[in-house]
Amino acid sequence: MFRRAREFGPPVLVPLAWVFVTAAHLEVVTEHTLFIAHVVMAVLLIGFATTGYADMREGVLRTWWQLIAVGSVVTLCGVVGLWFEPNNSALVAVALFGWMLLPAVGFVDTGRRVSDGRWIYATGTAGCLFGVALYAVSLFWPLQTAAIGGLALVGFGQTAGIFDAAIRY
Template sequence: MAVKAAVVLRTLRESGPGLLVPAAWLVVAAAHRGVVSTRSIFIAHLVMVAFIMFFLVTGWDEMNDRALQGWRVVMVVGVGITLSGIAGFLIDSVATPLLAISLIGWMVIPAIGLFYTGAVLPEAAIIYVASGTLSIVGPIIYFLSFLVGVDLIAIAGIGVTAVGQTLGIGDAVLRY
């Protein structure tokens, strides 16, 4: 039974992010459009912290090599970013900046991990540089939506970020 549990945990660690990353960005876009409630996004933040902590605790020792070292840093920083979002839901007086830190942080920080991965895996540099670039272009497009006042441009920025990060994590899942 213990062997079966270990296999399930390993499979979840290896394949889970390939499903969680695009799903998370779909929920963000839906929330931005008002389709998903604020309470649901709060719960999603709680679940995200739990998943990140699960990946860190169960995979810490395995993340000592090449690209995984960079992703360990991304996840540790990601816990803080996500906790700032949770605090934003709980403390009305600072909600806007804390929620912005959470959103923009999750748009940008993985881009750094993607570029790092491209640098340490020359055989995959093209996919990771491209996915990192999309992950940086996404928040730029998102900010432009506020300048021009067109909400659909914000959705496009979220979408570009989602595509970039999904390409990167998809390659990682297949490569791992």
């Protein structure tokens, strides 16, 4: 059962995470709740990296394991950044932008290795890249629509890619 949770947890957790981030941007959840979510996510990622290492040592799974390991550090940056009052926005930005971009690396590598379904990984990559660009626009011109649109693009692209990867691998 634990193996099954490891295999099919990401297609549920990835879109849930982006919905949660969007809710935080809309101030539906508090910073304390966001801090707790980062702690939970860090524990899950570290647990996933630890228990999944034996199964993820070769090919595209190795790339994804490396991204999960780096993502664990990125998430811990968010934990530390949110721990302080007022929070350390640089560390929180590392967590946000890190998770917007890290999966794009995995999607590019996966897309190179599969013979069918490359469009899904191209969609995932495009969602990450266009989403982070749109979100970045909102930092210079405070447009809530740009921020939410960027988060939605990232969430959609990553959900499409991780869902296919969970089924495929």
